[in-house]
Amino acid sequence: MAMSKASTSRGLFSLIRHSAPPPRPYIRSHLISFRSKGTNSSSASVATAAAAAAAAAASVSARSGFVSWYLGMIEARPILTKSITAGVIFTAADFSSQMITLCPDMPYDPMRTLRMATYGVLLSGPSLHLWFNFLSRVLPKRDLITTFKKMILGQTLYGPIINSVFFSFNAALQGESIPEIIARLKRDLIPTFKNGLIYWPLCDFITFKFVPVRLQPLVSNSFAFLWTIYITYMAGLKKPCLENVKEKASAQLH
Template sequence: MGSGYVRIIGKWQQPWKIKNSTPSSFPSVHQLRNIRNSEISRPINLPSSHSLSSSSSRSSKIGFLGWYLGMLETSPLITKSVTSSLIFAAADLTSQKIMLPPSGSFDPIRTLRMTGYGLFILGPSQHLWFNFVAKVLPKRDVITTLKKIIMGQAIFGPCINSVFFSVNAALQGESGDEIVARLKRDLLPTQLNGLLYWPICDFVTFRFVPVHLQPLMNSSCSYLWTIYLTYMASLKKEGRGECGG
């Protein structure tokens, strides 16, 4: 700039106009020094190790839950089937541990049968059944929930239990007549015992759980029920008149 101007905080002004500027608009050197010292002396608040670990734990939980829910959205059939197979495997291992005699040993083939049933039969069946029920009876009030429970006990329960006993008996090498005899012996008692357990589980499932999570809830309830089912499925053939683990 030419002569007759001075630079005041980034702007060129004529010297005779400086005295007309508001003094408060320009911090003094002393004020600038105080501001700089306060910024330097201000402590830096770093997160503690406890807060970091808590945050990391929450992130991992949210991450796993988010991943699982995402899998239910992108691959619902596979996710529900794998979940069902894992629950059936855990239930069978628990059943064997409870009923295993002192000199006995675990039967891995039996656990493999239960795992395959959960993966290839129960998981896909749950997926189709709960979607069908939600489409036929979309409401979630008490009356509609009771209708869903009745449908489950009258249709889904007998069908899936019949398939369960038949498949496991066939995989154990039983003939058609032996499978029919097993169904006559085990199916009705299983259904009657189920009336003491499943209506409560189904009421909670249909009334409060979203449709895409209902198979997970059903499989979780199946953990205790499967311990009983695996015991029933492991009974000896009807023609032998024997019972054992």
């Protein structure tokens, strides 16, 4: 009897075991594997996007940090900051001028660039700082009429004076004598003044009308980059022959 019950139990257990649905390890494993691949791909995309966003944020932060630092330096040490800025611009402008105008067989002249950088640091930067601050005190408004007044003063007063100083300073550093410097001014100053009347009025209008006083030297120096390429080229011309200058002056008088 006991044997019969045990046999019956084993039979039922065997029947239940065989009637249960067989496991499907392949399908389950495939789904798990597919889900894992999708998760990894999504994670990689998120990581790439996060890295790109972080790089962009770092770039913006670096630019913003530099601008904030520069503005802080203008407030703390305005003349020094503007002088160094002018020196950098004159250095880049003279280098560009030489690369554009020199013949292929002519070597680069580092002393010429050094002269221009020295002029930018010692004269251009400080003079622009003083000039723009002077104009802001004398003509504090920024309306259209006041802007035109500043432009006229710049073209008739500051421009001729600073160009004369520029050519004289550069010529003196090259060892030219006073008669040679005067001859250079007679040859180069008037053409420079005429070309300045073409280039500078629009630049001055933008600077005086839209730019805060503390940033006006920076904006003016930025406009001056192309202009400086031109005047450094003019300053790099050979010194004029005194006889030729005298003959031209005599011809103009007669």
